[in-house]
Amino acid sequence: MIEYAHIHHVSLAVRDLEIAKKFYSGLLGMQEIERPAFRSTGTWYAIGSQQLHLLQHPEGHTLREAGIDTTDGHFAIWVTSYSGTIAWLEQQGIEYEARPDSVAGFAQIFVLDPDRNIIEFDSSYNS
Template identity: 75%
Template sequence: MIEFERLHHVSLAVRDLVRAKKFYSEVLGFPEIERPPFRSKGVWYAVGADQQLHLLEHPPGETLRTKGIDTTDGHFAIWVKSYSKTVAWLENIGVSYEARPDSVAGFAQIFILDPDHNIIELGAPYNS
């Protein structure tokens, strides 16, 4: 049996690395970390103490997601401390979201899209 320790990273395809970096650095505030000198273009971020997000610039002409938020589609989730503060931040900077403050998941959920329509879930304790 495989003995899992933790999730190491999630990789997402992006069309425009400069635009994606602006979103993940400025909107979400992820700190950039060093990336090995791969032949491909990309950027790595720290997400918490031990997890990472890797953005990889996808070759031109290839198809990526184009539709809006579909919570049954592939996505990654980040736990946040406060539902209300996160919603206030998103509204303040003009990021569209789908909120589920009373989700049956057992915690509040907020769904957003990055510029390439990758779905991001922000989970928080109820009433936080």
């Protein structure tokens, strides 16, 4: 049997790495970390003890073209403040879909990156 410890990273395909970095580094303020010298083009971010890897597809392909659809593949990040995250997204001009009373049992906020990858921010109701 496999003994799982935790998720190490999530990788997303992006069309243009520089546009993606402006979103993740600039607008979301994620911390870029060192990436090995792979032959592929990409960048890595630290999210707590896990990582987000952005990989520029050599032919410019990504998987999604549609808007926010939470039944599509996505990744979720637990944040410490629901209201603070909403305020930051609004300050940065990032469109979002908020579900403060989600049936999930915690508040959810969904955004799209420039390549239409879905990012979910989760937090307790009263934060």
